Amino acid sequence: MNFFEFLISRWPTILSLTLEHLFIVFIAMVISVTVGVAVGILITKNQMAARIVLNVTNILMTIPSLALFSLLIPVLGIGKIPAIVGLVAYTQLPIVRNVYTGIMTINPAILEAARGMGLTEKKIMRTIRIPLALPAMMSGIRTATVMGIGIGAIAGYIGAGGLGVYIFQGISRSSDQMVIVGAVLISVISILTDQFLGGVQRKLNR
Template sequence: MNNLNIWEQFMQQAEMRWSEVLEATSVHIQLVFFSMLIAIVLGIGLGILITRVPKLSTVVLGGAGIMQTIPSLALLGFMIPIFGIGVNTAIAALFLYSLLPIIRNTYTGIKDVNKATVEAAKGMGMTSLQVLIKVELPLAIPMIMAGVRTAAVINVGTATLAAFIGAGGLGDFIFLGITRGIDGLILLGAIPAALLAIILEIFFTYLERWTTPEGLK
């Protein structure tokens, strides 16, 4: 089938299903948003923890790394007995997939803060918590945001697999297109997902610049 026919299929399906695409995009965004929200909170927390308790770094980073090596569909399958079929399973799996870059970048960002700067802050009478909040985290922000951006973009693509467990999203069109052999229907799910990933990439790039201290830009 030539590209023109595929494009015609896509335009035809888009005209017929535009309201379904909007609804699926909304579901897709929700899956990414909630899984990323949990991953950011827990990932940054774990990243901070292993800078304070270095003995845990191998276990935490290794565990998050193992999650990344498990095939997406297999991980979804492992989650089904715990959360059942549907949205909860998809969010749990996406959350686990998002952890590694956030934990690793938080850990690396804080560890790379100049030791002399940290010692100077302590010498001014700051507590460990104050040093973390006022010195280490602000200086580590660019690295942390880079990890969040990476996780978010990967998350958008992985979320298309949620369709296989009945969680909805743009993957529904991809799955339907594969089963029916309609390439235009596959594009109906793939193109909005790709655009969503690009939008998130741009958003987090600007957010990273905005949150980076002036001296580090």
């Protein structure tokens, strides 16, 4: 059975795994972006908090994803919930960091003009800082989402479903075709998502 025959004969399973994968990553990213943007904005008010949060997210990211997921099993069991929790934790760093630096690295002349004109700090945050930080935020969200897709595959190991299942099953059953299909699809999804979000980012930059 060659590669394409395999793809055609199994397409319903492959499609449902793909959709499952996208679903998990999508839910995780919605939560992650909400939390990350909120945290990123909040920590701009307090340097101490910013340093702590950035360090924690930094360390979170160095924890091997496989280990992070495994550690969640005793607490949350297996399945989609721990997978989503793990993904959210894991994708915080790029979002929080980019939101924070995006807001903090705005041309001082612009801020001085805004203050001098009589805008309140609240207003400056809403009408100047956040809109100007959008491209940086988007870049963080892009990195995080692409990471999420890849790590989502590893979540297949803790019973979250998705395309990772094909890879892990393929390895244990020594089915090269399963492994390759899973790996190729994940790669394609990652690349397409990256390109798409890159396009959005460029649009915001203009």
